[in-house]
Amino acid sequence: MVVTTRRRPGLGTNQELARRHNLGTVLRHVHGAGQISRAELTGRMGLNRSTIAALVNELEALGITERALPAEGIPRQGAGRPSAGVRIAEDGPFVIAVDLGVDRAVVARIGLGGRVLQRSQAPVRSDGEAWQVGAAVAGLIRCVVEGVPDAAQLVGIGISVPGLVRNSDGLIRLAPNLEWHDVSFGGIVLAALGLDVPVSIANDADLGALAEHVRGVAVGVDDLIYVSGNVGVGAGVIAGGVRLEGAGGYAGEVGHLRFNPAGRECHCGNRGCWETEVGAHAIAEAIHCPSDKVAQLDEVLAGFGEPSPAVRATGTALGHGLADIVNVFNPRQVVLGGYFRSLYALVGPEVEAALADRALPAPLESVTLTLPGLGSDSSLLGAAEIALEPLFVDPVAALGTALVGVGTRLAG
Amino acid sequence: MVVTTRRRPGLGTNQELARRHNLGTVLRHVHGAGQISRAELTGRMGLNRSTIAALVNELEALGITERALPAEGIPRQGAGRPSAGVRIAEDGPFVIAVDLGVDRAVVARIGLGGRVLQRSQAPVRSDGEAWQVGAAVAGLIRCVVEGVPDAAQLVGIGISVPGLVRNSDGLIRLAPNLEWHDVSFGGIVLAALGLDVPVSIANDADLGALAEHVRGVAVGVDDLIYVSGNVGVGAGVIAGGVRLEGAGGYAGEVGHLRFNPAGRECHCGNRGCWETEVGAHAIAEAIHCPSDKVAQLDEVLAGFGEPSPAVRATGTALGHGLADIVNVFNPRQVVLGGYFRSLYALVGPEVEAALADRALPAPLESVTLTLPGLGSDSSLLGAAEIALEPLFVDPVAALGTALVGVGTRLAG
DNA sequence: CGCCGTTCCGTGACGCGGACAACAAATTCT
DNA sequence: AGAATTTGTTGTCCGCGTCACGGAACGGCG
Numbered sequence: 001m002v003v004t005t006r007r008r009p010g011l012g013t014n015q016e017l018a019r020r021h022n023l024g025t026v027l028r029h030v031h032g033a034g035q036i037s038r039a040e041l042t043g044r045m046g047l048n049r050s051t052i053a054a055l056v057n058e059l060e061a062l063g064i065t066e067r068a069l070p071a072e073g074i075p076r077q078g079a080g081r082p083s084a085g086v087r088i089a090e091d092g093p094f095v096i097a098v099d100l101g102v103d104r105a106v107v108a109r110i111g112l113g114g115r116v117l118q119r120s121q122a123p124v125r126s127d128g129e130a131w132q133v134g135a136a137v138a139g140l141i142r143c144v145v146e147g148v149p150d151a152a153q154l155v156g157i158g159i160s161v162p163g164l165v166r167n168s169d170g171l172i173r174l175a176p177n178l179e180w181h182d183v184s185f186g187g188i189v190l191a192a193l194g195l196d197v198p199v200s201i202a203n204d205a206d207l208g209a210l211a212e213h214v215r216g217v218a219v220g221v222d223d224l225i226y227v228s229g230n231v232g233v234g235a236g237v238i239a240g241g242v243r244l245e246g247a248g249g250y251a252g253e254v255g256h257l258r259f260n261p262a263g264r265e266c267h268c269g270n271r272g273c274w275e276t277e278v279g280a281h282a283i284a285e286a287i288h289c290p291s292d293k294v295a296q297l298d299e300v301l302a303g304f305g306e307p308s309p310a311v312r313a314t315g316t317a318l319g320h321g322l323a324d325i326v327n328v329f330n331p332r333q334v335v336l337g338g339y340f341r342s343l344y345a346l347v348g349p350e351v352e353a354a355l356a357d358r359a360l361p362a363p364l365e366s367v368t369l370t371l372p373g374l375g376s377d378s379s380l381l382g383a384a385e386i387a388l389e390p391l392f393v394d395p396v397a398a399l400g401t402a403l404v405g406v407g408t409r410l411a412g
Numbered sequence: 413m414v415v416t417t418r419r420r421p422g423l424g425t426n427q428e429l430a431r432r433h434n435l436g437t438v439l440r441h442v443h444g445a446g447q448i449s450r451a452e453l454t455g456r457m458g459l460n461r462s463t464i465a466a467l468v469n470e471l472e473a474l475g476i477t478e479r480a481l482p483a484e485g486i487p488r489q490g491a492g493r494p495s496a497g498v499r500i501a502e503d504g505p506f507v508i509a510v511d512l513g514v515d516r517a518v519v520a521r522i523g524l525g526g527r528v529l530q531r532s533q534a535p536v537r538s539d540g541e542a543w544q545v546g547a548a549v550a551g552l553i554r555c556v557v558e559g560v561p562d563a564a565q566l567v568g569i570g571i572s573v574p575g576l577v578r579n580s581d582g583l584i585r586l587a588p589n590l591e592w593h594d595v596s597f598g599g600i601v602l603a604a605l606g607l608d609v610p611v612s613i614a615n616d617a618d619l620g621a622l623a624e625h626v627r628g629v630a631v632g633v634d635d636l637i638y639v640s641g642n643v644g645v646g647a648g649v650i651a652g653g654v655r656l657e658g659a660g661g662y663a664g665e666v667g668h669l670r671f672n673p674a675g676r677e678c679h680c681g682n683r684g685c686w687e688t689e690v691g692a693h694a695i696a697e698a699i700h701c702p703s704d705k706v707a708q709l710d711e712v713l714a715g716f717g718e719p720s721p722a723v724r725a726t727g728t729a730l731g732h733g734l735a736d737i738v739n740v741f742n743p744r745q746v747v748l749g750g751y752f753r754s755l756y757a758l759v760g761p762e763v764e765a766a767l768a769d770r771a772l773p774a775p776l777e778s779v780t781l782t783l784p785g786l787g788s789d790s791s792l793l794g795a796a797e798i799a800l801e802p803l804f805v806d807p808v809a810a811l812g813t814a815l816v817g818v819g820t821r822l823a824g
Numbered sequence: 825c826g827c828c829g830t831t832c833c834g835t836g837a838c839g840c841g842g843a844c845a846a847c848a849a850a851t852t853c854t
Numbered sequence: 855a856g857a858a859t860t861t862g863t864t865g866t867c868c869g870c871g872t873c874a875c876g877g878a879a880c881g882g883c884g
Contacts, residue, residue, distance in 0.1 A: 014459065015841065015871060018430045022841095039861065048843050053862070080860025081850040164774045173774045223659040239658065244651050246742025247635040250775045251651070253739045258732065258770070261672055270770055320670065327665045328740060330658025358670070358682055362576045362585045363662045427842060427870065451832065460872050465834075493832040493879040 022047070024392040026055045027064065027112070030086050031388070032214065034113045035068055037083035056086055062399060063151070064092050064112065064391075088112040091149045093402060095387035096141055098159040098189075099204070099380040102126055102177040102231050103295040105133070107140035109148070110384040112391070114215050118144045126295070130180055134188035141193060141410070148407035155402045156198035158387030159185065160207045160379040162230050167249025170201040176267065177231045193410065197403050200386040204228060205252060207382025208337050208372065209236030210243060214385055217373030218333050225331045226378065227254065227322065229338035231280045231294060237329060255279065257324055259317070277317040280339065286310035298376075301342035315347030319354025322369070326355065330363040337372050337379075344371065434459065436804040438467045439476065439524070442498050443800070444626065446525045447480055449495035468498055474811060475563070476504050476524070476803075500524040503561045505814060507799035508553055510571040510601075511616070511792040514538055514589040514643050515707040517545070519552035521560070522796040524803070526627050530556045538707070542592055546600035553605060553822070560819035567814045568610035570799030571597065572619045572791040574642050579661025582613040588679065589643045605822065609815050612798040616640060617664060619794025620749050620784065621648030622655060626797055629785030630745050637743045638790065639666065639734065641750035643692045643706060649741060667691065669736055671729070689729040692751065698722035710788075713754035727759030731766025734781075738767065742775040749784050749791075756783065 022045070029044060030036055042052045059065040068085030092112055099106040106121040120143045124133055145154075163175025172183040186199035209218075209226035218224045222241040228234050233255035237244035244251050255275040256268050263272030276282055280294045287310065289300050304311070322334060336344050344351055348369075356364060372378050390398040403409070434457070441456060442448055454464045471477040480497030504524055511518040518533040532555045536545055557566075575587025584595045598611035621630075621638035630636045634653040640646050645667035649656035656663050667687040668680050675684030688694055692706045699722065701712050716723070734746060748756045756763055764781060771779075784790050802810040815821075 015427060015430065018427065019841065037861095042861095049862075050844085050864085051842055054841085080852075080858085081862075083861060164772075166774075239651065239656050239663070240654065242652065242654070244656070244741075246651065246775070247744035248742055248774060248778050250772070251740065251742040253742070253772060253775065256739055256772060257670070257736050259670060259673075262674065268772060324669050327668055328663065329656075330660055330663040330665070332659035360576075360662070360665060360668060360680060362578075362660060363658070363665065366659050431870070449832095461833075462835080462873090463871050466870085493830080495832060 020394045020396070022051075023055050023058060023395050026052070026086075027059060027395055028392040030059075030065055030088060031112050031114070031392070035085050035087040037085050039083035041086070059086070059395070060089075062395060063089055064395065064399075065089055088115070091152045093153040093155045093391065093399065094148075095155050095384050096144065096157045097380050097384035097387065098137055098141075098157065099377075099383060100124070100133070100137070100159065100161050100178075100185075101295075102162060105137055105140060106380055107137060107144050108380055108384070109144045110381070112388065114381060114384065118146070120144050126177060127179065130178075130183045130185060131188055131192075133178070134185060134192050137189055138192035141189075145406050145410055150405040150408060152406075153399060153402035153404050154197055154406045155391055155398055156200060156387040157186075157189065158207075158383035158385070159189070159199065159201045160204045160383040161185065161201055162204045162232065162234075164250050164253070165201050165203050167202075167245050170199065172201065173250075195403065195406075195409075198387070198390065198401060200383075200389070202249070202383070202386055203234060203236065203252070204230065204379040204382075205234040205337070206236035206243060206245075207386065208378035209238050209335070209382070210385050211374055211378045211380075211382035212335050212372055213238045213241075215374065215381065216378060217335060217370050221333045223329070223331045224333040224335060225252075225325060225329055226335045226337055226372070227325065227340060228379075229278065229280065229297075229336075229340040229343070233275045233279055235325065237331075239329070254321070254325055257321060259321060274317075274321045278314060278321060278340075283311075283314055283339070283343070286314055298339040298342050301339055301346060304342075304346055307346045311343075312347050312350050315343065315350035316354040318343065319351040319356075320358050322351070322355045323358030326359045326363050326367050330367075332366055332368070334367060334369050335372050336369065341371050344369075432806045432808070434463075435467050435470060435807050438464070438498075439471060439807055440804040442471075442477055442500060443524050443526070443804070447497050447499040449497050451495040453498070471498070471807070472501075474807065475501055476807065476811075477501055500527075503564045505565040505567045505803065505811065506560075507567050507796050508556065508569045509792050509796035509799065510549055510553075510569065511789075511795060512536070512545070512549070512571065512573050512590075512597075513707075514574060517549055517552060518792055519549060519556050520792055520796070521556045522793070524800065526793060526796065530558070532556050538589060539591065542590075542595045542597060543600055543604075545590070546597060546604050549601055550604035553601075557818050557822055562817040562820060564818075565811060565814035565816050566609055566818045567803055567810055568612060568799040569598075569601065570619075570795035570797070571601070571611065571613045572616045572795040573597065573613055574616050574644065574646075576662050576665070577613050577615050579614075579657050582611065584613070585662075607815065607818075607821075610799075610802065610813060612795075612801070614661070614795070614798055615646060615648065615664070616642065616791040616794075617646040617749070618648035618655060618657075619798065620790035621650050621747070621794070622797050623786055623790045623792075623794035624747050624784055625650045625653075627786070627793065628790060629747060629782050633745045635741070635743045636745040636747060637664075637737060637741055638747045638749055638784070639737065639752060640791075641690065641692065641709075641748075641752040641755070645687045645691055647737065649743075651741070666733070666737055669733060671733060686729075686733045690726060690733060695723075695726055695751070695755070698726055710751040710754050713751055713758060716754075716758055719758045723755075724759050724762050727755065727762035728766040730755065731763040731768075732770050734763070734767050735770030738771045738775050738779050742779075744778055744780070746779060746781050747784050748781065753783050756781075 066089040068087040094111045097108045104123045109118040120140045164173040205228040212218045226236040235252040235254040256273040259274040260272035264276050266273040266276045280297045284294045478501040480499040506523045509520045516535045520531040521529045532552045576585040617640040624630045638648040647664040647666045668685040671686040672684035676688045678685040678688045692709045696706045
């Protein structure tokens with residue numbers, strides 16, 4: 001796993017800061033690999049054995065990691081004393097991840113290492129008020145923390161939302177499919193739970209990109225784009241190993257790229273946005289899918305056999321739009337999420353051909369088009385990642401704000 | 413000045429690394445401010461006074477900075493002993509910046525702090541072979557290092573090129589207006605000089621963005637886009653305080669965004685790229701400018717009085733394209749460079765109106781449209797910045813690869 | 825004009841984190 | 855089974871940043 005951390009600009013490096021960074025980086029490696037040997041850690045981090053040992057001991061003292069048998073996992077290569085492993089502790093810290101979809105909400109309890117410990121979901125009415133959805137999500141959360149050992153610490157809650165989220169405070173500026181404007185969903189959920197823990201909220205495509213980068217198909221790829229077809233079309237961008245957020249957190253809104261000025265009207269007020277050609281409603285129309293099944297477009301497309309000319313044309317439109325994205329961002333990998341997964345399975349060649357036709361040679365030659373490695377869980381796991389993030393920046397501080405005994409607290 | 417530095421992924425922070433980072437950061441502050449007091453440094457970097465003192469002493473011992481009188485500069489506010497200043501040393505390290513335009517090359521000797529010490533330029537034939545241009549640039553460089561004190565050290569050469577530059581090795585993949593393909597211009601210049609110093613090459617729009625971010629109109633703005641109209645149209649992106657490069661270094665190629673599928677053919681092979689509407693040739697045609705003056709379009713436009721309807725339409729097309737850019741990148745500032753400067757001066761209201769019409773409300777509300785603060789020198793100063801960059805990462809190492817006595821060496 | 829408060833510089837003592845060396849332990853290769 | 859190799863552990867040292875103290879320069883005030 002490679003997530004480049006970014007420094008605040010002009011600040012110097014205090015040696016205490018350096019230590020916190022090192023502690024967090026060790027944890028990041030354990031998180032990424034699930035289990036890792038101390039020898040591997042010394043190699044990857046470029047620090048001395050004894051330094052690594054001290055850091056690992058501190059993590060163990062904090063109850064985050066535990067010793068593992070050396071032989072476990074890889075069979076071993078070469079001679080020498082086998083290195084003792086470091087792995088995530090049972091009953092270690094965990095987060096709650098929420099994936100708010102257009103027609104259902106998924107909630108999971110996820111531990112370090114990305115392990116889904118418990119999981120629950122429920123349908124959500126797309127015309128529901130925010131507080132109703134919040135109450136439903138709170139119910140799922142209560143369900144998911146049932147029976148959690150009291151020692152385990154809740155680090156935070158991460159929420160994936162199909163809409164524009166302001167990064168400064170997590171306000172949902174606009175979620176078209178939920179018909180929400182300026183909703184402080186984090187506060188609503190916390191109020192419904194009666195808790196106070198850190199809440200991180202972000203756009204679903206951004207989180208999909210993050211998850212695919214950390215544990216999906218794009219591990220080791222520092223420049224990737226996750227293009228997600230939900231009802232709307234959005235993209236999440238990882239550039240140089242870091243999430244591209246933009247000034248307000250709205251970067252990656254590719255759905256309203258100018259595609260065909262003579263096209264049909266878009267709900268944004270313009271004409272011929274890309275979304276009017278490859279959005280769910282446009283595709284549903286092209287395949288004569290009833291409008292109440294638009295939210296399940298992925299399943300509908302997955303049931304298709306031979307693609308009709310209309311579907312082929314949609315694939316071409318997808319590829320042409322991707323060409324713009326490839327030209328502008330020059331990613332190494334483009335991951336197609338949401339219903340684009342089954343669309344690509346149907347008309348992959350058309351998409352590739354259209355992309356190759358319109359993209360510039362230089363950015364085209366290094367890009368690959370792939371499906372997500374995490375299936376439909378990308379956004380959920382991405383929500384877990386942003387909730388875990390404070391732990392990698394400063395484990396001690398993050399555990400300081402964490403909550404213990406959440407199971408009994410929410411039950412009683 | 414704020415340039416966020418990025419860490420390599422999983423590496424731990426050696427305490428030697430921390431010290432180098434701190435030393436470089438001090439220098440970065442001095443570079444940004446020109447002159448700065450030690451007290452200011454302690455405040456900005458959050459380190460102890462004595463730590464700052466040690467770092468400043470080391471920079472002085474290296475001959476990079478020197479003590480300045482306290483009273484100089486700001487009149488002082490509040491009582492107390494005035495803080496001794498730190499400023500860039502005379503005869504300190506310098507770089508050579510090259511701005512390769514479509515019809516002329518500008519070469520400057522630039523010191524730390526962004527001071528242009530010497531400067532020279534010459535016309536360049538747009539159909540020239542790369543080695544001819546390289547020889548001309550080498551001549552300008554010889555001219556610019558004339559009379560340099562032997563003690564001053566040449567840190568590197570930075571080159572700005574109107575084209576696609578591969579970031580891994582600085583190869584110019586494509587420079588349409590120079591008709592270059594896969595040219596290793598850095599090597600050509602070094603060979604013509606008979607020197608061996610670090611050479612950094614990058615796209616002119618990228619460097620314009622960097623320069624405006626460091627010392628231009630976008631100081632303190634971490635998310636900005638410099639949209640440059642030269643003969644082609646390109647953009648440089650700073651996101652989160654860091655240059656957005658993309659996998660190969662080609663990010664920001666906005667000239668070939670799909671604009672009007674029914675439009676005219678573009679030299680890239682597609683139809684209706686944005687460049688066919690707001691590129692130099694399109695504008696020249698709209699204002700009936702003779703084709704041999706296309707390279708001087710900026711001056712031609714600056715001489716205009718009342719804009720004609722055709723020019724107004726061009727402004728609208730510019731604004732519509734900028735809307736796509738604002739939606740996708742969500743910048744806080746968009747800087748219009750090249751001939752877009754005089755175009756904006758003519759039809760600013762049309763550009764703003766078209767942008768407001770097509771951009772999404774959320775990203776629109778935080779963006780401002782401005783002209784460059786460095787005029788036509790943005791790219792040149794950006795070239796100096798990338799050449800200076802190693803000095804801020806590790807001053808000691810950068811001075812190790814620097815050259816002394818360049819003046820006599822190139823003269824003899 | 826002289827005193828005082830303020831702010832800053834310089835120096836030395838201290839604490840801490842990381843590197844290094846030496847030794848013990850565990851496993852593979854021959 | 856012994857040699858070789860690699861790792862974990864411990865103790866020591868060194869470098870770096872912080873803290874505390876004294877001295878210095880300046881403005882304000884009487």
